[in-house]
Amino acid sequence: MGTQAGAGRGTRLLERVLAGVVAGEQPLRHVRELPQRPATSVEWPGWVPESLRASFARGGVVAPWAHQATAAEHVRAGRHVVISTGTASGKSLAYQLPVLAALGEAPKATALYLSPTKALGADQLRALTALCDPSVRPAAFDGDTPLQERDWVRAYSRWVFTNPDMLHRGILPAHAKWAQFFRRLTHVVVDECHGYRGVFGSHVALLLRRLRRVARRYGSDPVFVLASATVSQPAASATLLTGVPCVAVTEDFSPRGARTVALWEPPLLPELAGENGAPVRRTAGAETARILTDLVIEGARTLAFVRSRRGAELTALSARHALSQVDASLPDRVAAYRSGFLPEDRRALERSLADGTLLGVASTNALELGVDIAGLDAVVVAGYPGTRASFWQQAGRAGRAGDSALVIFVARDDPLDTYLVHHPEAVLDTPVEATVIDPTNPYVLAPHLACAAAELPLTEACLADFAAPRRMLDDLVADGALRRRPTGWFWTARQRPHPDVDIRGSGGDQIAVVESDSARMLGTVDFGSSFTTVHPGAVYLHQGQSYVVDDLDLESGLALVHQEDPEWTTQPRTVVDITVLSTDTTTDFTDTTTVSLGDVAVTSHVVGYLRKLPTGEVLDQIPLDLPEQTLTTRAVWYTLTSQALAATGLPKAEVPGALHAAEHAAIGLLPLFATCDRWDIGGVSTALHPDTGEATVFVHDAHPGGAGFADRAHASLTPWLTATRDAIAACECPAGCPSCVQSPKCGNGNDPLNKEGAITVLTAILTAVSAQTQAA
Numbered sequence: 001m002g003t004q005a006g007a008g009r010g011t012r013l014l015e016r017v018l019a020g021v022v023a024g025e026q027p028l029r030h031v032r033e034l035p036q037r038p039a040t041s042v043e044w045p046g047w048v049p050e051s052l053r054a055s056f057a058r059g060g061v062v063a064p065w066a067h068q069a070t071a072a073e074h075v076r077a078g079r080h081v082v083i084s085t086g087t088a089s090g091k092s093l094a095y096q097l098p099v100l101a102a103l104g105e106a107p108k109a110t111a112l113y114l115s116p117t118k119a120l121g122a123d124q125l126r127a128l129t130a131l132c133d134p135s136v137r138p139a140a141f142d143g144d145t146p147l148q149e150r151d152w153v154r155a156y157s158r159w160v161f162t163n164p165d166m167l168h169r170g171i172l173p174a175h176a177k178w179a180q181f182f183r184r185l186t187h188v189v190v191d192e193c194h195g196y197r198g199v200f201g202s203h204v205a206l207l208l209r210r211l212r213r214v215a216r217r218y219g220s221d222p223v224f225v226l227a228s229a230t231v232s233q234p235a236a237s238a239t240l241l242t243g244v245p246c247v248a249v250t251e252d253f254s255p256r257g258a259r260t261v262a263l264w265e266p267p268l269l270p271e272l273a274g275e276n277g278a279p280v281r282r283t284a285g286a287e288t289a290r291i292l293t294d295l296v297i298e299g300a301r302t303l304a305f306v307r308s309r310r311g312a313e314l315t316a317l318s319a320r321h322a323l324s325q326v327d328a329s330l331p332d333r334v335a336a337y338r339s340g341f342l343p344e345d346r347r348a349l350e351r352s353l354a355d356g357t358l359l360g361v362a363s364t365n366a367l368e369l370g371v372d373i374a375g376l377d378a379v380v381v382a383g384y385p386g387t388r389a390s391f392w393q394q395a396g397r398a399g400r401a402g403d404s405a406l407v408i409f410v411a412r413d414d415p416l417d418t419y420l421v422h423h424p425e426a427v428l429d430t431p432v433e434a435t436v437i438d439p440t441n442p443y444v445l446a447p448h449l450a451c452a453a454a455e456l457p458l459t460e461a462c463l464a465d466f467a468a469p470r471r472m473l474d475d476l477v478a479d480g481a482l483r484r485r486p487t488g489w490f491w492t493a494r495q496r497p498h499p500d501v502d503i504r505g506s507g508g509d510q511i512a513v514v515e516s517d518s519a520r521m522l523g524t525v526d527f528g529s530s531f532t533t534v535h536p537g538a539v540y541l542h543q544g545q546s547y548v549v550d551d552l553d554l555e556s557g558l559a560l561v562h563q564e565d566p567e568w569t570t571q572p573r574t575v576v577d578i579t580v581l582s583t584d585t586t587t588d589f590t591d592t593t594t595v596s597l598g599d600v601a602v603t604s605h606v607v608g609y610l611r612k613l614p615t616g617e618v619l620d621q622i623p624l625d626l627p628e629q630t631l632t633t634r635a636v637w638y639t640l641t642s643q644a645l646a647a648t649g650l651p652k653a654e655v656p657g658a659l660h661a662a663e664h665a666a667i668g669l670l671p672l673f674a675t676c677d678r679w680d681i682g683g684v685s686t687a688l689h690p691d692t693g694e695a696t697v698f699v700h701d702a703h704p705g706g707a708g709f710a711d712r713a714h715a716s717l718t719p720w721l722t723a724t725r726d727a728i729a730a731c732e733c734p735a736g737c738p739s740c741v742q743s744p745k746c747g748n749g750n751d752p753l754n755k756e757g758a759i760t761v762l763t764a765i766l767t768a769v770s771a772q773t774q775a776a
């Protein structure tokens, strides 16, 4: 077994992986060597008590790294802080230090810890319990806390670990029971705060404003300490999330080993045909399984991040199979890891990877949050994880001091991944993105105002905290939700509004997914997406199990499913129409192009679905009979006059395909600029739109009221459309494929699409924009 150590191991591992590539294939697109960084430690701040230093020392920490001390000093001085440093940079200690010191000094003081997932909260609670003085009595208060324990937690715990869901439904509505806790609340820790983005982030921002208002009512004004993977503009993001001015600590003084980063594009497979006969690439999962196999043979401890739970299982399975051909002892040293694992299993996995019992693990991003695994020999990132912050979070698991490690990013068949492997600077030299939230979205804000009023009557002074327009309060009164009295706005209904506000979804009704045989409820999907995810015949995945939907009953809110694992997946086909409701701004470029931002109504009608094999091959299309749905949201759109289109030489018959292709690729690339998922946005293109009178491409948020993505697209128009054009041009396929202009969620079965035409349209737009900008 190869166990070479020392500098250059990352490079040698890469050479080994390259040696296994089939002759004639050239998947390596770029290699970059990242140097090592030594640690900078400092003295403990003078106010850290001896007992606390001793506790940390028992855990192996003899002195803080410089950024931990800086962050702790800010908190100590009463400043709200966001710590935005790399993976395994000790963000936990940076918040534990000042909070534990404060709880030690004031024996009745309390603190609150919030994490986006219960599992992360449980991990952090375990670490803290091992560290802190017993008088702190740290305890979880979440959906899993038994009812009989809840009174104890409220009465005695001085550091309560919870999540936004419980804060929203369980703690704030019952604040009177928590009076003592709120009265003494000194710190609120918001962990992994980059997870609070899009609509969920907007909900959490308003939840934190409600929390501050309730705390104030009991006379406390807690200091917020936020921890995040590196994000750009961390101070601005944290300030928007909490509603209080936050300072950022960003310089990372933890040690990091050298790394070799390789960007990898799986080859096109000439023998397979996808949608409309387009070529298909070898899947990132298959390529990753092969790379994982080679690395395990080399004895390299490797973690492969795969996008889906099923993908993680398949990658591990396929690597185990390949290894069994080489050495009968190797398959058992590879495992899959996905969400839903118990903490004991997570601990066992951490230990096995750390001591080398396990050599290869294929994991979903469940491992990204809160699992203390670092110092691996290699990390394979199969498919761009959506943000550079996540990419570095995953890549950061590789590399030990004094030893170089390998990171391989394997592109999926998708325009964004294609763009990234052809533009290494976009991953390796660009600052990580800012998180996008919009707490003024009326669809999010209005329900939180109702919740806030039910907690404590709203006064004029509160409106500023929520940035709520008076008009919104008037509407809530007119709808009968609130009642206006001389002292403020009151919630008067007997039933509280909280259960109806779904902070993880887009609000509205939920459809329960139920297994017919056992009547077991598997989960819920929101009404808006039920037509595309649980329509009759849809393949529905739940915790790695595959189900097929028998019936979607909208009246009773039920999707009935049975367990079945067909070889195909399903993809809905939708007819979409868009209407402009109002325009905030329109810019006219050289009288040929306009770019606008505003509110739109998107009407979609799911008319059928495709059955597709994992290779991308389409089996057939089956019709469906479902009602239309309308979404009111934000959009950015551009138009081109017919004269300008004619001047490009693009034949008229090719215009719809060109616009459609440009729309798909632009949606694929927007996550690079707006911290969203391509599923958070949608698009419509048409050669003649009734509202604009021209050829128009719309890109819209997929959430009611918008989530800030279209606004961000509008603000980044030129870099966004330039990257879109470059991604299409870089793809070597002849006429469009999933790596450039085909979309995995196209409602029209990716027809028509014109790849060259898309480049022509985007060039025309960009030329007009730059001509006008230069002239100005």
Ligand SMILES: Nc1ncnc2c1ncn2[C@@H]1O[C@H](COP(=O)(O)OP(=O)(O)OP(=O)(O)O)[C@@H](O)[C@H]1O
Pocket (backbone or CB within 6 Å): 059, 060, 061, 062, 063, 064, 065, 068, 085, 086, 087, 088, 089, 090, 091, 092, 093, 368, 369, 370, 371, 372
């Ligand atoms: N000052 C220090 N000296 C030595 N080791 C430390 C120090 N601070 C933290 N560590 C160790 O570094 C590891 C990573 O710490 P921690 O999990 O807090 O990092 P993190 O930044 O929260 O990571 P993630 O990005 O995964 O959330 C832990 O094993 C911790 O014990």
